[in-house]
């Protein structure tokens with residue numbers, strides 16, 4: 081079959097392989113990015129869907145506006161500030177998860193060969209979205225707080241990217257958090273070079289310690305914000321959104337028209353019902369408590385079973401722990417050994433847009449209980465020593 085040329089470059093889906101291995105019931109998987117299944121508020125959501133049917137009836141099943149369900153956009157606008165000001169409804173659009181936001185951005189902004197700056201390393205789904213529109217990704221050097229503004233500035237003197245993509249809160253895959261001073265400095269550099277910044281924030285609400293920091297879109301000029309309810313409600317709902325300048329929203333809506341006309345309108349209404357019943361804040365508090373315990377369990381288990389063999393970044397929120405094995409060269413080579421021990425991680429190289437070899441791995445703690453985490457890390461230690 082004659083497929084588009086970028087498909088050849090993208091090779092086969094490694095994540096698909098890992099998810100297939102995760103189907104085995106005796107497998108302990110730290111590989112997915114899954115929120116805890118047992119914490120989904122399924123009964124409350126069932127009631128919300130029921131109420132939408134009872135109170136809104138057939139119009140809830142009709143074709144709807146591409147930009148999203150108006151009352152939901154109103155609710156979303158109230159959750160944000162842009163450049164310190166209220167957000168207008170024209171600055172909001174609903175997407176089918178924030179993954180669609182990424183894909184729409186790529187389709188709307190990128191011509192083949194265009195450059196996009198990304199963090200080192202970055203979210204695999206963003207690499208896939210940008211790659212499918214034939215972008216050239218260049219990684220900006222990072223330290224423990226993410227993008228280093230001086231390095232960004234050096235690169236901007238040589239190359240003009242279409243935009244910079246970053247995840248400032250509890251980054252995927254590293255769990256890193258960008259401090260306030262760093263945010264301000266990054267935006268100062270962005271302003272000098274008229275750089276468009278894409279801020280992806282699925283994890284900001286999953287904070288275990290410390291204070292919440294302002295979003296980049298609150299502080300900067302040319303920022304596009306991507307939000308989602310996948311990690312704080314349920315990913316199967318596929319409700320995400322974009323906050324941006326109205327002109328950008330209009331362009332993204334034009335692209336979205338050709339992709340899916342609009343996101344699922346019934347779900348948008350049910351999700352808004354959930355928010356209007358005031359159920360979200362308590363649910364988030366519960367997620368934080370449970371995920372904090374699981375994070376702690378993973379840190380303890382690593383210290384106990386892998387001790388001085390591993391260097392890790394202890395995340396202060398989010399779903400992932402990033403670790404480096406000191407005694408191996410390439411974590412990819414150990415995937416088969418870990419599968420034999422019935423445990424899974426994601427080898428770090430998939431998060432580098434240049435596919436470089438690395439001894440790093442991403443471990444997800446949110447979808448396993450503390451006891452399973454302890455057992456899984458023990459298996460991992462066995463696999464690495466095998």
Ligand SMILES: Cc1ncc(COP(=O)(O)O)c(C=O)c1O
Pocket residue numbers: 113176177178179180203205247252280282307308309310315319320
């Ligand atoms: C950084 C980042 N962006 C976007 C997404 C996509 O999320 P959604 O379920 O909203 O499409 C994820 C999911 O793991 C993610 O980690």
